[in-house]
Every structure is written in C-alpha cells, then in structure tokens.
Amino acid sequence: MAVLKAVKTISRLPDLSRVPAVDEVGVDERVARFQSRSIKKASKVEALKLILSMIDLTTLEGQDTPGKVRQLCQKAIHLHDALPGLPHVAAVCVYPTMVSVAKEALAGTDISVASVATAFPSGQSTLSVKLDDTRMAVAAGANEIDMVISRGAFLAGDYRYVFDEIKAVKKACGDAHLKVILETGELGTLDRVRKASVLAMHAGADFIKTSTGKIQPAATMQVTLVMLQAIRDYYHDTGRMVGMKPAGGISTSKLAVHYLVMLHETLGNAWMTPEWFRFGASSLANDVLMQLMKQSTGVYQSADYFSKD
Amino acid sequence: MATPENRLAFDGGWEYAPAPESTDHVSIEKRYGLFINGEFVAPQSGRYFDTINPATEEKLSRVAEANGADVDKAVEAARDAYRNVWSRMKPAERGKYIYRIARIIQERAREFAVLESLDGGKPIRESRDIDIPLAAAHFFYYAGWADKLEYAFPGRKPKPLGVAGQIIPWNFPMLMAAWKLAPALACGNTVVLKPAETTPLTALKLAEVIRDAGLPPGVVNIVTGAGATGAAIVEHPGVDKIAFTGSTNVGKIIQRALAGTNKKYTLELGGKAANIIFADAAIDQAVEGIVNGIFFNQGHVCCAGSRLFVQESVAAEVIAKLKERMETLIVGDPLDKNTDIGAINSKMQLEKIESYLKIGKQEGGEMYQSACRVPKQGYWCRPTIFTGVSQSSRVVQEEIFGPVLAIQTFRRFDEAITKANNTPYGLSGGIWTDKGSKIFKMTQSLRAGVVWANTFNKFDPASPFGGYKESGVGREGGLHGLDAYLKLGAQR
Numbered sequence: 001m002a003v004l005k006a007v008k009t010i011s012r013l014p015d016l017s018r019v020p021a022v023d024e025v026g027v028d029e030r031v032a033r034f035q036s037r038s039i040k041k042a043s044k045v046e047a048l049k050l051i052l053s054m055i056d057l058t059t060l061e062g063q064d065t066p067g068k069v070r071q072l073c074q075k076a077i078h079l080h081d082a083l084p085g086l087p088h089v090a091a092v093c094v095y096p097t098m099v100s101v102a103k104e105a106l107a108g109t110d111i112s113v114a115s116v117a118t119a120f121p122s123g124q125s126t127l128s129v130k131l132d133d134t135r136m137a138v139a140a141g142a143n144e145i146d147m148v149i150s151r152g153a154f155l156a157g158d159y160r161y162v163f164d165e166i167k168a169v170k171k172a173c174g175d176a177h178l179k180v181i182l183e184t185g186e187l188g189t190l191d192r193v194r195k196a197s198v199l200a201m202h203a204g205a206d207f208i209k210t211s212t213g214k215i216q217p218a219a220t221m222q223v224t225l226v227m228l229q230a231i232r233d234y235y236h237d238t239g240r241m242v243g244m245k246p247a248g249g250i251s252t253s254k255l256a257v258h259y260l261v262m263l264h265e266t267l268g269n270a271w272m273t274p275e276w277f278r279f280g281a282s283s284l285a286n287d288v289l290m291q292l293m294k295q296s297t298g299v300y301q302s303a304d305y306f307s308k309d
Numbered sequence: 310m311a312t313p314e315n316r317l318a319f320d321g322g323w324e325y326a327p328a329p330e331s332t333d334h335v336s337i338e339k340r341y342g343l344f345i346n347g348e349f350v351a352p353q354s355g356r357y358f359d360t361i362n363p364a365t366e367e368k369l370s371r372v373a374e375a376n377g378a379d380v381d382k383a384v385e386a387a388r389d390a391y392r393n394v395w396s397r398m399k400p401a402e403r404g405k406y407i408y409r410i411a412r413i414i415q416e417r418a419r420e421f422a423v424l425e426s427l428d429g430g431k432p433i434r435e436s437r438d439i440d441i442p443l444a445a446a447h448f449f450y451y452a453g454w455a456d457k458l459e460y461a462f463p464g465r466k467p468k469p470l471g472v473a474g475q476i477i478p479w480n481f482p483m484l485m486a487a488w489k490l491a492p493a494l495a496c497g498n499t500v501v502l503k504p505a506e507t508t509p510l511t512a513l514k515l516a517e518v519i520r521d522a523g524l525p526p527g528v529v530n531i532v533t534g535a536g537a538t539g540a541a542i543v544e545h546p547g548v549d550k551i552a553f554t555g556s557t558n559v560g561k562i563i564q565r566a567l568a569g570t571n572k573k574y575t576l577e578l579g580g581k582a583a584n585i586i587f588a589d590a591a592i593d594q595a596v597e598g599i600v601n602g603i604f605f606n607q608g609h610v611c612c613a614g615s616r617l618f619v620q621e622s623v624a625a626e627v628i629a630k631l632k633e634r635m636e637t638l639i640v641g642d643p644l645d646k647n648t649d650i651g652a653i654n655s656k657m658q659l660e661k662i663e664s665y666l667k668i669g670k671q672e673g674g675e676m677y678q679s680a681c682r683v684p685k686q687g688y689w690c691r692p693t694i695f696t697g698v699s700q701s702s703r704v705v706q707e708e709i710f711g712p713v714l715a716i717q718t719f720r721r722f723d724e725a726i727t728k729a730n731n732t733p734y735g736l737s738g739g740i741w742t743d744k745g746s747k748i749f750k751m752t753q754s755l756r757a758g759v760v761w762a763n764t765f766n767k768f769d770p771a772s773p774f775g776g777y778k779e780s781g782v783g784r785e786g787g788l789h790g791l792d793a794y795l796k797l798g799a800q801r
Contacts, residue, residue: 021743023763026594036434038328038646046323229593232317236629239315260323265637269322 013163014202020233022190022226031221034262044257048292051256051284052079053087054274056114056245058282059094060121060213066101069094073105075309080289082305083296089285090274091144095120096133099140114144114179118169121183121212123148127165134172145169146179146245148212149196151186159199166203179207179245179278184223185215193223197230207243213280218248221255221262228266241270247280253291256284311629319636320680328646330433335423337510340371343379343533344516346386347526353378358535360509363430364643364652364687372509375532380501380541383530387472387499388547390527396469396497404455407494409522411448414441414487417518421511425483426643428510430652430688431606433644436483443768444487447786450770451491454791458496461791466798469497470573471549473794474542477512478555479505479654480609480710486512488785489552490529491770496794498550499528501542506535507655540566548572550794554611557708557734557779564782575783575793577611577775579708580736582757583729584614584765585719588623590741594763596630599714602739602765604638604650604692608712609658611780612737614765616705617694618725621718628696628716635679635692642684650712653688662690662711669695669704674715700731708734722747726754735777739765758784 039047057076059068069092076089091112092102102113115137119125125133134145147169153161170178180200184193200208208227211218224246231242244263250256256279263277271277286306294300311317340357342349354376359368375383395403414421418441425436458467473493477485482504493500504512516531532538536559543551543566550573553563557579567574584602586595602614619627643651653659670676674695683689694714698705705715719725729738738757740748748762758775761767768774773789775781783793 020593021589021591023591023594023743026591026597026763029764030594030597036438036646037325039325040328041326043324043326050323235317236311236315264323265319268317268319270318272322 012202013160014198016159016195016198019195019198022194024190024222027190027222027225031225031262034221034265035258037258037261039257039261045292045295047257047260048253048288048295049087050272051253051260051279051288053090054278055089055285056091056093056247056278056280057089057285058092058213058247058280060116064095064098066098069098069101070105071309073102075285075307076106076111077109078307079285080293080306083289083293086292090278093146093280096137096140096142099137099142103141112143113141114146115140115142116146116148116212118147120146120148121214123150124152127168130165131168131172134169138172138174138176142176144177144179145173146181146209148181148183149200151183154187154192154196163199163203166200166205170204177206178204179209179243180205181209181212181247182227183212183215184210185217190222190226193226194230197227198234201230201234201242205242207245207278209245209247209280211246211248211280213248219246219250219280221258224259225262225266228263232267241276243276243278244271245278245280250279250281251283251287253284253288256288310626311633317633325639325647327642329642330423330426330644330646332423332427332644335420335427337370337424341373341509341513341533343373343375343383344513344529344531345379345383346530347520347524349516352376353382358506360428360507362427363507363654364684366686369428370510372513372533375503375534375538375541377541379532380538380545383501383532384472384545384547386527387501387530390525391469391471391499394525395499395528400456400458400497403494403497404452406522406524407448407452407455407491410518410524411445411452413518413522414445414448414515418442418445421483421514423644424514425511426651429479429482429508430643430654432648432651433646434648435606440481440484443770444484447484447487447491447770451495451790455495458791458795461788462795462797467496467791467795468798470794470796471498472547473498473500473550473552474545474548475500475502475552476539476542476555477502477504479508480606480611482508483511483515485554486515488554492785492790493552493794494528496791498794501530501532501548503532503534503539503542506533509533543567550574552793553577560781573793575775575785576781577785578736578779578781579734580611580613580776580780581616581706581708581732581734582612582614582737582739583616583618583755584739585618585725585729585741585751586620586623586627587740587742587744587747588620589743591743591763592623592627592630595741596627596634598739598741598763598765599631600634600638603714604712605766607650607653607690609654609710610766612759612766614737614739615709615714616729616732617714617716618719618728619716621720624718628694631694632677635694636681638679638681638692640681640683640689640691650692653690653711656688658710659688659690662709662713665704665707665709665711665713666693669698669702669713669715672698672702672704674698674702674704700728706732722750726751730754730756733779736775736780737761
C-alpha cells in the first residue's frame with residue numbers, strides 16, 4: 001500500500017478531463033445550508049479562538065514600509081492583551097522585500113513569515129524571474145511562499161505550463177511551505193476552479209489558496225467549497241493532506257464561522273487546525289476579538305478599544 | 310476513494326452547542342373542539358384523542374374525534390355558506406380573504422413552524438424555511454387567481470363545484486392544508502377538511518387564523534379524527550368533491566367508495582421515485598441531491614427519491630461519498646436549529662420502517678446506517694442505505710416512507726429508464742447529468758408526474774404536482790390545480 005501511495009504521489013500532469021463537473025446551483029444550495037447552522041455559546045467561543053489562530057495577518061501594498069510591517073508584527077504578537085488566553089495568529093504575510101523585517105520583528109515567537117512571490121499579484125513574468133523572487137523570499141527567512149499561478153496560460157489551456165511552473169516553484173521553496181493562489185476571480189467558473197485545484201495539488205502544492213485580494217470577487221464560500229471538495233478527493237486518492245486558504249473579503253466573525261462550519265462538514269476534524277486551514281485577512285482579527293470580548297463581558301465594546309495596525 | 314486508512318473523521322472534534330428554537334410564543338390549548346361554522350364546538354361524539362410530540366412522546370393536547378353526526382354538521386355548514394355567501398360573493402372579494410389568510414400565516418410563521426415541528430417531529434429548519442413559507446405562498450398564489458378564472462380557461466365558463474371534502478396526511482400537515490384549501494376557496498367552493506390524526510395542531514391553528522381573517526362562517530370547517538372520520542366525509546352525500554393525499558391503499562378504498570357517485574376527486578398517493586445519477590453528473594452536488602431526495606423530512610415524502618440508480622462506472626465513488634456525507638447529518642431534537650433529520654412521525658410509522666429494515670437484510674441487502682447518536686426517548690431512525698438490492702427486492706418495490714434508500718446500479722440509458730419505470734408508482738423522478746440532451750430524453754421517457762433535473766424535492770405553487778399510475782389522479786398546484794375545483798361550462 002505504501003509503495004502504491006508513493007507511486008501515486010509522483011507528480012505527473014493529471015488527466016483534467018476526469019475532474020468531476022461542478023453544478024453552481026447545487027454549490028449555492030450547499031453553502032446556504034452551512035450558513036443556516038446556528039453556532040452559539042461554547043461552540044462559538046471555541047470557533048472564534050480557532051479562527052484567530054488561523055489568520056495570516058496580511059499587508060500587501062505598494063506603500064508598505066519596514067515601519068508598517070513592524071507594527072503589523074506587533075499586532076500579530078499582541079492581538080488583545082486585555083483578554084488573556086488568546087492564541088496568536090498563524091503567520092504574517094508580506095512582500096519578499098519585507099520578509100527580513102518581519103522575520104526580525106517576530107523573532108522568538110512561533111509565528112510564521114509568509115511571503116507572496118512569483119510576480120505577485122499578476123504573475124506576468126518569466127519563470128526565471130519568478131524562481132528568483134521565490135528564492136529571495138526563502139533566503140530572507142520566509143517559512144511559507146504564496147505563489148500565483150499563470151492564469152493566462154491556464155485560460156489558454158496550457159495546463160502543462162502551469163503545472164511545470166508550480167513544480168519548479170515548489171522545488172525553489174526548499175523547506176518552505178508552498179501555497180498556490182489560483183486567483184479564482186479570474187478563472188470565471190467553478191469547473192475551472194476545481195480543475196486548477198487538482199492541477200496545483202498534483203504539482204506539489206502544500207496549500208491551495210483562492211485569491212490575491214487584488215481581484216474581485218476574492219474568496220467566496222462557493223469557491224472555497226469546491227476547493228475543499230477537491231482536497232478531499234485528492235486525499236482519498238493519494239492519502240496526502242493539502243491545506244486550504246481562502247483570502248480576501250472575509251472580514252466578519254460570522255462569515256469566518258460559516259467557513260469553519262463548511263470546513264468541519266467537508267474535511268472533518270483533521271483539517272481544523274492552523275496547520276491545514278488559514279484565513280488570509282487584514283481586518284478579520286479585530287472583529288473576532290470584539291466578538292470574544294462580547295462573549296466574555298456580555299457587551300460590545302467600541303472599536304477603539306482594539307488596536308489597528 | 311475513501312478507504313479505512315484515509316477516511317475523514319467528523320466525530321469527537323468541534324461540536325455545535327444546542328441551539329433550540331424557543332417555544333414560549335406558541336400557545337397550545339389543553340383541548341380542541343371541531344371548527345364548524347366559524348367556531349370551535351364540542352364533538353357530538355363526546356370523544357377526544359391525544360396528540361403527542363414524537364420526539365419526546367409527551368402529550369401536547371387533546372383533540373376532538375368527529376363522528377358521522379359531526380361530519381353532517383360540518384357539511385351542512387359548508388353547504389349553507391356555499392349557497393348563501395361564498396358562491397355569491399364577487400370573486401375579487403374572495404381573493405381578498407385568501408390574501409388575508411396568507412398574510413396572517415406570514416406574520417405568525419414562527420409560531421406555525423414551531424408547532425409543526427412539535428406535533429410532527431420535522432426539523433425546525435424545514436418547517437421554518439420550507440413548509441410554512443410555501444404554505445403562505447400557496448395562499449398568495451391562488452388568491453391571485455380568484456378573479457381571473459375565466460382567463461385561466463379562455464372561452465369556458467368556470468363554476469365552483471360546491472362542498473369539497475379534503476383529507477390530508479401527516480407528513481406536511483400545514484403545507485397540505487394550504488395545497489387543498491387555497492385552490493378550493495379561490496374557485497368558490499366551501500370546505501370540510503380533515504387533518505391527519507397524529508398532526509392536527511397546525512390545521513387547528515390555521516382555523517384560528519381563518520376565524521381571525523373574518524372568513525364567513527362555514528366556508529372552511531375543520532374536523533379532526535382518524536380513518537372513520539375520513540370515511541364519513543368521503544361517503545357523505547352532501548359532498549361534491551373529494552381531495553385526498555395519503556397512501557395508495559386508502560386511495561383505492563376511496564375510489565371504490567366513490568364509484569357510481571357524481572363526486573369529482575383528486576388523489577395524491579404513494580411513490581417510489583427513481584433518482585438517476587449518470588457518470589457525467591456533478592458528483593458532489595448529486596450526492597447532496599441524494600441526501601435531499603431521501604432524508605428530507607425523515608423520508609416521509611411521497612415524492613422522495615427512494616430508489617437510487619447510479620451508473621456503474623461511478624457507483625463506488627458515489628456510494629463512498631454518500632456514506633461520508635451521511636456521517637455529517639445531525640439527527641435529533643426537531644427544535645434544534647442545527648438538526649438535519651428529526652423524529653419519525655409516530656410509533657406506528659417507526660415500526661413499519663423497522664420492519665422494512667429487517668426485510669431488506671433478510672433479502673440479502675447490505676444495510677449501512679450512519680453512526681450518529683439518537684435520543685433515548687422518542688421515535689428515531691438513523692439515515693439508512695441498502696446496497697446489493699435489485700428490482701425484485703421488497704425494499705425496492707414498496708414505499709417505506711422513511712429515511713431508507715435502496716441503491717442499484719445501471720450501465721446504459723435505456724436500462725435506467727426501464728428500471729425507473731418498472732414500478733406501480735409514478736409520482737416523481739430525478740436525473741443528474743451535465744448533458745442537457747440527456748435531461749430532455751429522460752423527461753420524455755420517465756413515467757412520472759414531476760421530473761427534477763440536477764436537483765430534487767423542489768416545490769412551487771405555480772408548478773403542477775401529481776402522479777401517474779398508482780401514484781394518483783389529477784394535479785394540484787398551478788393552473789392545473791384550478792381545474793380540480795371547477796366545472797367548466799361549454800365552449801362559448
């Protein structure tokens with residue numbers, strides 16, 4: 001069995017014609033069912049804390065400076081010290097040029113540094129530039145690399161190119177974890193989202209991720225469900241777990257809890273950890289903190305009680 | 310595919326805390342009389358029976374048992390109201406009353422939903438999101454037809470029939486009352502309606518709404534009781550039309566009783582619908598469709614997709630995914646907002662389902678049930694599937710009316726059609742494929758009143774519903790549903 005598994009996980013371009021079709025109406029209905037779950041009391045507190053621990057606190061702007069990144073890292077370490085017993089976020093996500101700054105600011109913590117790479121966000125560059133971009137981020141100390149796929153090549157039907165590119169980036173990552181951003185907002189259909197997910201996993205992705213946050217729509221529950229189902233099928237086929245990261249547009253606790261419900265009912269307990277699920281978000285943390293304070297004190301506090309970095 | 314080594318684990322991790330819907334706002338009388346001529350009256354029989362909550366086995370109320378004399382009174386009230394008020398009223402005025410009923414149901418939707426779940430065991434998610442909104446929608450829809458009947462049947466002179474006797478089942482108590490009452494009233498008939506003996510409370514609450522809406526006395530009369538009460542309505546000479554939803558057996562008895570009389574009738578009876586999954590279907594959504602087809606309302610659905618046909622090349626995958634999905638279904642307290650599958654409606658029905666589980670195993674079927682916990686008190690059945698069964702198996706042939714799915718495989722299109730049609734029933738069917746042409750070919754070949762494509766158990770007041778073969782006579786819903794309550798005068 002072990003031999004068989006090893007053979008199966010050797011990365012070969014998968015036969016995408018065998019990827020099951022996706023019915024968008026059915027996906028909408030399933031998502032509505034997750035949203036109708038009522039999560040209260042102890043189960044809500046547990047969920048909110050888990051959400052905090054799954055956040056990749058993100059700043060990806062042209063105007064980013066070392067000062068801004070250091071402030072964000074401070075926030076990552078001190079989410080809300082007024083409330084004891086909180087977890088810290090999973091990672092801080094920055095551009096490659098900011099990795100060393102974040103690395104230094106997070107020294108002594110076990111918060112990871114994630115870096116986008118491969119000509120983020122458009123991915124419009126040559127493979128050699130993308131590989132250099134990746135190596136530079138890894139050399140500066142990034143534990144996780146968030147790459148973008150070449151959507152142009154994918155939409156043109158050149159799956160081989162996209163596949164080989166992911167494989168090459170994965171190799172350049174060395175020990176760093178590779179998250180593959182599909183940029184689902186540019187793929188257009190859930191059928192393509194499912195195909196791109198399968199492609200990325202077979203090429204070696206440790207995580208698959210919805211969006212850069214620069215294109216609308218970013219993460220939706222529909223897109224995330226299709227990707228989770230692809231992860232489940234891949235796990236059944238190969239025995240290898242792949243992580244999931246919806247990113248962009250998840251800014252409220254209520255929505256994040258719905259994502260957790262969906263994760264829980266699609267992939268089960270094993271994925272309910274920051275090791276296998278992340279939220280790419282910048283403003284979600286404070287909303288979760290506000291909800292946790294409400295759960296502990298019974299009243300909502302002013303937004304100004306929560307630090308904005 | 311899922312193997313023992315790479316199976317997903319759903320149990321023992323994060324759990325949803327109980328989220329029960331409050332019952333404070335629901336008032337239930339200790340005892341209900343019969344609703345005759347606009348008021349609740351004591352039964353001449355002097356007898357009452359208990360109605361219980363099937364999730365707890367606790368008594369909710371006592372309900373009057375109508376005998377022949379009570380039915381006489383109800384029919385007489387309906388006849389008077391028909392002659393003197395309802396058939397003479399301007400159609401637009403009739404419409405106003407029906408709109409008013411619809412609006413009050415909407416306003417009191419939460420109360421109706423909770424009561425429906427208490428009395429019948431169905432999950433609050435369904436009574437809140439499906440049963441009650443659809444019931445209101447039926448009244449709204451038919452209210453609109455009241456003054457437009459001549460446009461529904463151009464060139465004809467539509468006239469009401471008179472007094473309609475309506476007998477409804479326990480699986481969708483409020484929704485079936487709406488299906489029956491709304492078109493009858495819109496067409497100008499008056500009604501004697503009998504709810505099922507295990508689930509009379511929402512119909513009695515509806516009687517309160519009808520009274521509050523100021524409907525003239527006698528236009529709607531609601532009499533409670535069991536089979537004998539129903540028989541008294543069917544056999545009553547003052548009734549012009551019988552509308553029945555229930556089992557095929559009782560339907561046949563009614564047909565015999567009506568033979569040689571001048572009464573019109575519509576019957577909506579049993580079913581054993583084929584849900585057909587082709588290899589090119591969107592598999593994950595098809596699995597959802599299977600779940601929705603058979604586990605909706607604990608499988609107490611006449612149009613449930615209780616026979617699954619899966620194309621052999623994807624059968625193993627579909628069944629593995631279905632089993633995995635079944636593990637995430639929450640069975641328990643119907644009032645909990647997270648419950649997917651509630652209580653079996655009655656002890657009698659639970660015994661019937663359990664007898665079929667035994668039969669299925671004896672016939673050599675392989676039974677699989679989800680591992681969920683069920684409460685100690687009350688009537689429960691875990692979601693169940695049978696594989697390794699065939700058209701010769703009783704669990705494939707007979708209507709179980711519970712959360713029990715019989716799974717078979719097929720190889721070719723025509724084989725699927727042959728097997729799907731190889732049943733005395735013909736109420737509904739489902740097809741799952743990514744190919745549009747296959748859908749059209751299938752809908753033409755399936756002998757069933759409703760065929761759903763890439764979905765299942767979808768209802769709308771504008772859509773006709775009814776059966777082929779032993780699944781029934783006539784159509785309810787939509788324009789077709791009007792026809793059942795009208796005499797159509799000669800072509801002008």
